[in-house]
Amino acid sequence: MLIDLIGNGPFIAVDQFGYLPGLKKVAVLRDPAEGYDSADQYVPGPMLQVVNTAMNTVVFSGSPTPWHGGAVDASSGDRVWHFDFSAVTAPGTYEVVDVARNVRSARFEIGANVYRPVLVQAVRTFFYQRAGHAKLAQYAGTRWADGASHIGPLQDTQARRYDAAGDASTQRDLHGGWYDAGDFNKYTSWGAGYVVDLLHAYSESTSVWTDDFNLPESGNGVPDVLDEVKWGLDWLVRMQNDDGSVLSIVGLASADGGGRPSAATRQSLYGNASTSATLASIAAYAYGAKVYASLNMPAYDAYAADLRLRAQRAWDWAVANPNVIFYNNDASRGTAGLGAGQQETDDAGRARLRLVAAVYLYALTGDATYRSYVDSHYTEVPMFSSWWLSPYDAGVNRPLLYYASLPGATASVAANIRNRYTELWERADYAGWGAIAAQRDPYRAHLDGYVWGSNGIKAQMGGMFADQGLYGLSQHSSVEIADAGAAYLHYLHGVNPLGKVYLSNMGAYGAENSVDQFFHSWFADGTPWDSVRDSQYGPAPGFLVGGPNNTQYDWDSRCPGISPRCGSTRPSPPYGQPGQKAYKDFNDGWPLNSWPITENSNGYQATYIRLLARYTK
DSSP states (O other), X not given: OOOOXXXXXXSEEOOSSEEOTTSOOEEEEEEEOSSTTTTOOXXXXXXXXXXXXXXXXXXXXXXXEEGGGGOBOTTXXXXXXXXXXXXXXXXXXXXXXXXXXXXXXXXXXXXXXXXHHHHHHHHHHHHHTBSSOOBOHHHHOGGGOBOOOSOSTTSGGGBEETTOTTOGGGOBOOOOSBOOBSSOOEEHHHHHHHHHHHHHHHHHTGGGOOSOSOOTTTTSSSOHHHHHHHHXXXXXXXXXXXXXXXXXXXXXXXXXXXOOGGGOOSOOEEOOBOHHHHHHHHHHHHHHHHHHHTTOOHHHHHHHHHHHHHHHHHHHHHHHOTTOOOOSSOGGXXXXXXXXXXXXXXXXXXXXXXXXXXHHHHHHHOOHHHHHHHHHXXXXXXXXXXXXXXXXXXXXXXXXXXXXXXXTSOHHHHHHHHHHHHHHHHOTTSSSHHHHHTTOOTTSOOOSOOOTTHHHHHHHHHHHHHHHHHHTOOSSOHHHHHHHHHHHHHHHBTOSTXXXXXXXXXXXXXXXXXXXXXXXXXXXXXXXTSXXXXXXXXXXXXXXXXXXXXXXXXXXXXXXXXXXXXXXXXOTTTTTOOGGGOOOOOXXXXXXXXXXXXXXXXXXXXXXXXXXXXXXX
């Protein structure tokens, strides 16, 4: 039987957007052995075809190759074959066809710029996440048009301190910025990280970025990604105090029952300044100053100069105040409900943030003070202190690679960083080239485990390979490096056990099976934006969701008795599945708690954009 693309995963998984002509192209053929779809069976025929669908002609034939001799993969529960059709390079629209079994893949493109429409939609999600900005129909589309949110009485333009909601003397104008994820809160430390990643996406692939993404700023002569970054940076500017410290959070209300952000009316409250928020902001201010100054546009020279001063003031404050802590959303500290997540870190986390801040301040200023700080502290990170290289530490490792590329960086330190990164990523027992050589993952995008935000980690993994190409670090060829990073894009674009494109509502851009619904306050269950298939509008396109998570998902511990909404059993999937199958297209709130699976995050999004841009023209 041919599996319905909307139900269980397909038997032939491909990147539904397509492939670049000169890179590897491998369809994954799957026979489910474990998990929710184990009753489905498929053994491929002896020969498969690649068919040009426009001309209905066979352009390539070949035999599938069993993965690990027909073993069942524990991470997916599947028995897998690979069908390599890399020889097909001509632009066009294709399918992989198993004539003997009457099974076809989704359609896909081969072309030099198949990912550009995807990149545009992925970047535009930040526009939909803007707080305090009207989403006019000409930019957002009629389905997602909305007024400016959180600018009513006692909201963002009149935000008050979390413990003084009735005290007008604490009032601040803190409008702007982005909703962080599926909630409407704005977190300084995390928001600064998104700015830095998007700035790198620009700097690493400058030729990709044009001024025509249909944003309100389009046509102003500045690449639209930098217009979007500026929206986030402007908010970080408002969050800085006169003494250089930076406020930690603005807690924003969601619309009651979900729906348009502009329907949220409750008060906006902000949290105190903290060392971690200030250190994180330094990197954003400093790198922003460097990038906007590089535009050589008089209109941005003053902006860049102001960001430079803000970065240096923030550094001075953080050095003088190294341990100012603020835990938001902590009942024991009187901050319950101030945000959904907890962004405060520990001593080691603050040390890493300070190291990263020094990297970007040195890149901006060339001041030996910051270089000396990096040189004195870089060996404290896990890549050196414990010989551990991981995507979970990308927030410090990638800045260190950037430092090692800077003119004037201490030569011995730069060499140590480059050599250690290369050495660890080549190790047979690590998740890098050793995993590729051993073919640990039949879907060709290995992760050590599937936890909250696994799709974001996939994007980081792809970026770790791509960075080797950017900085010239690897013992492998440029094509091998490009193939390794692209495999993680292919996973996110459908080469996974569900045959799922993990971006929302991408049917109009080539995906036959993309995310139908995901956890988000705007696109909530039961609203007109609930589902692509079953609601009036569906969610906006291009959001990367959290992804499979077989270790941190469960329904409310009091189910099934606490509410009839529990049903009689846990939803499975995602519960009780092999890692790669621990996913379900759902956006139910309490008590089924879909957020560990399908909630979006600007962090996943920025990391994905940074990787995708490397494969876009």
